[in-house]
Amino acid sequence: MSNSRKGVKLFYDVISPYSWLAFEVLCRYRNVWNIDLTLKPAYLTGVIYGSGNQPAGANPSKLMYMVSDLKLTSEYFGVPMFRPSSISEKDSLNAMRFVTAIAEKGKDGDTLERVSRELWKRKWRTQQDITQPASLTDAGLKAGLSANEVEEILTLSKSQPIKDKLKSVTEEALEYRCFGFPFIVCNVNGKAKVFFGSDRFELMAYFFGEKWVGPQPDKPTVQM
Numbered sequence: 242m243s244n245s246r247k248g249v250k251l252f253y254d255v256i257s258p259y260s261w262l263a264f265e266v267l268c269r270y271r272n273v274w275n276i277d278l279t280l281k282p283a284y285l286t287g288v289i290y291g292s293g294n295q296p297a298g299a300n301p302s303k304l305m306y307m308v309s310d311l312k313l314t315s316e317y318f319g320v321p322m323f324r325p326s327s328i329s330e331k332d333s334l335n336a337m338r339f340v341t342a343i344a345e346k347g348k349d350g351d352t353l354e355r356v357s358r359e360l361w362k363r364k365w366r367t368q369q370d371i372t373q374p375a376s377l378t379d380a381g382l383k384a385g386l387s388a389n390e391v392e393e394i395l396t397l398s399k400s401q402p403i404k405d406k407l408k409s410v411t412e413e414a415l416e417y418r419c420f421g422f423p424f425i426v427c428n429v430n431g432k433a434k435v436f437f438g439s440d441r442f443e444l445m446a447y448f449f450g451e452k453w454v455g456p457q458p459d460k461p462t463v464q465m
């Protein structure tokens with residue numbers, strides 16, 4: 242492992258299952274690769290339309306591929322997930338405002354991580370709603386926030402500054418020419434290198450001068 246700290250920004254949305262995979266891998270590799278991980282909650286729909294892309298659901302072949310690919314990748318990554326009964330990219334707006342409010346409230350990175358994970362679990366594991374205040378409250382409580390904190394964050398999440406913040410982080414991603422999530426911006430020797438997808442870690446490792454031993458570094462799939 243090289244000693245230098247590596248700056249990594251993860252742009253994500255909890256509606257995106259591939260973002261969940263990338264998120265878990267970056268959390269697992271944080272101490273292995275000496276990563277300074279910055280979570281950048283953003284809005285997938287904003288990035289898809291802002292970049293002139295189309296949602297995956299717009300192409301039936303792509304959608305069918307994603308369904309079968311996610312079965313394989315979730316097993317390989319050790320992140321169990323199941324296809325929700327309904328998926329609309331727009332469904333994550335309230336959830337991502339909620340997560341943004343946590344980031345802006347100056348809550349520690351652990352809280353942001355735990356709340357994001359709880360929301361992914363709801364949507365992609367237990368197939369629960371993530372649009373309603375009661376759902377966000379439940380995710381916040383499960384992540385260890387107190388009832389008062391959740392109440393405060395819910396109110397904050399509806400405020401104009403938080404709506405603007407989510408928009409500006411989404412615009413920041415678009416400035417890097419992002420067109421989908423997960424979108425990972427790495428600082429490699431002072432230069433930004435960008436990666437789309439949860440399947441680019443081998444390439445990232447190469448540029449970082451680190452070893453990639455598969456998505457579960459404690460259970461390596463590759464012996465170096």
Ligand SMILES: N[C@@H](CCC(=O)N[C@@H](CS)C(=O)NCC(=O)O)C(=O)O
Pocket residue numbers: 256257258259260294297420421422423437438439440
């Ligand atoms: N190959 C990528 C696929 C990632 C992906 O499909 N992300 C979706 C959101 S969950 C997306 O933004 N798609 C836009 C696109 O494929 O153009 C991976 O394995 O992570």
